[in-house]
Amino acid sequence: MSGEALIEARDVRLALESREILKRPSLQAAAGELIGLVGPNGAGKSTLLRVLAGLLWPSEGWVFLEGRPMGELSRRERSRLIGYVPQDVRIDFPLTAEQVVLLGRHPHSRRLSTDSAHDYALAALALERVGMAAYRDRKVSTLSGGERQLVMLARALCGEPRVLLLDEPVSALDLKHQLLALAIVRETVDEGAAGVVVLHDLNLASRFCDRVLVMHQGQITAAGSPSEVLRPPLLREAYGVGVAVRHDDLIDRPSVVAVRHRHSGPVAVTGTEATLPRALAALFRTGCVDVVVLAPASSAAALFAGELGLRVHDPSSPLPPDLAGLTVVAVGGQPVHLPTGTGPVTVVEGPDSLLALLDTIHHRPTEPAAGAAVAEAPAGVDRAVVHPKLDHSEVSR
């Protein structure tokens, strides 16, 4: 991180209506640094942003602005430093785009003073930057959601803030304007501001942010560069959905795709030393991480599985109670050794047929099978084989 943090939240706690929204997350952004705050709905991202903006006061913890406790700064000092863009602004009154942007100059103007030529110039410049110059005299109440977002961004820029706090600033924007808006934010940050931006689009976070913070249930569960943070197990845990992460050469950053939730509940995967690592790599790539790998401890496959963050179980010991009755998928051939207490076993040929099969499994909690029933499965994805523990109702996708 370069230099001292311009804005920092340290161990902030906040409860609203007796629900604890923020469970001591910490965040800091230095000059020239753009932080992407991501996480599922209801994780507390907007609340944390509002705490940073001084709109909510945490019951515990600290917020620092330019190294000084937030409470020591006057309302006016705070408003001059911070440019805040809330998620959705409803304006029913026919203020024009220019008037709204000019209000961004409020922290810099005196009571009863009229807007100066300088203010007008900055407002025109801000509207120009976001590509809304032609909308200057349009009433904001008649603008589309995306156009309004651009005007609100222009409003924040017009105040020449040192800290930009943006709550989903591109949620209503088309592809072109998403890039435009975030490029402007990036530019402003590169000129010496600090930025915290809440984003739902992980690829935009990956592309524009220096650091990404994953927020989940009121806590920061991961923080680091995009390539450190945007990893399947981590995202899967936060979002509860499979994700595939690839390196995108075009932007030289990781890119994330959510994939269908392939199966619910764990499935045991096993196979031969030759087939298993490739199958695991395929699973990992597609975000299928809710599997238990049955492989002898210290085998190559077990080490690889551990590296990928998958759960490993040594088949020589019996399955723990929480895994009892687990459906087993064997890749590339019948496993030599199965632990006691597993459920039915299906054999598939390779990674592709494994993924296809997992698509069809809707795991339900099963009673521990009395002795492992071994199904005779032909090679490949032969769905004609109906196993009592496999639900084939959705096979024909």
Add this chain to the structure above:
Amino acid sequence: MGLLAAVLFVVVIIATALGPVSIAPLRVWNIIAAELGLPLGAVDSERDVAVVMQLRLPRILLAAICGAALAVAGAALQAVFRNPLAEPGVTGVSSGASLGAVAVLYWNLDAWHPLVLPLGAFFAAAATVAVVYGIAAGTNRSSVATLVLVGLAINAFLSGVVSAFVANARNEQEIRSIIFWLQGGLEARTWEHVRLALAPVLVGVAGLVAVGRDLNLLLLGDDLATSAGVAVRPVRWLILGLCALVTGAAVAVTGVISFVGLVIPHALRLVIGTDSRVLLPASALAGASFLVICDTIARMAFQPVTLQVGVVTSLIGGPLFLGLVIRTRKEFAL
């Protein structure tokens, strides 16, 4: 703004000229100028001087003061509630003020000091606005309809209380003074009334104009206003208090006159836009002209019968209010 001021001036002069005794506008101006110590021309007729200075001018100036007060309060309430239907009459603030004034009359408190009347109206208006705001903010703030419904209930309740006061009046004289006052309008208003209303209205209007930019920011919502450095809660209560002050002062001398706060700000927004720093002073000037014109219509339309000025504003404001309801219905799904 200059245009509106000029219009107001001309309207006041012409309104003073009109009446059962017709006096040329230029003569009116001469008489007023002479009273102000600027003898511009010969003022011969004692009768004309008396008509202008004793009968018409106080009434017309009072109409101007109250029109300004109500229009500014309407514009400010609309911004602070973020609701285009807000207005002293609709929200029940005027009824609150009138209850305060009736209570003062009932217990003869104005015998102590004439200022007790507007003060009573102010405190009751302030209490009403606090209740209305508390309920409207406590429920769904985004609903335009909530505020109108709350206002409806408050109006009904307060007029019930006022009726109870009237029914319990101790003697004929008291009933007459309450009824006379309740009927509102600008009948037989004197310089005394002008003096009562002028200072609080001037203070209130000036105060509201001074927080014009904060009002603009409040239109963007509490979060943006706060992040722009507005102390939202104190400023909001200050604005509501000033609205109660000007409404209370107006109601204390004229009774409830509805819809001025609705008609004027909406008409002006179409022409000069929503910037409160311009809209509030413009509303004051236009509201003053509007009420003087309405009062003149009330005096002149069915001569020798005079209407209540509130009847005229209701005839103009009622349809406009309905139009607004229909328009906002589309936008807000009432």
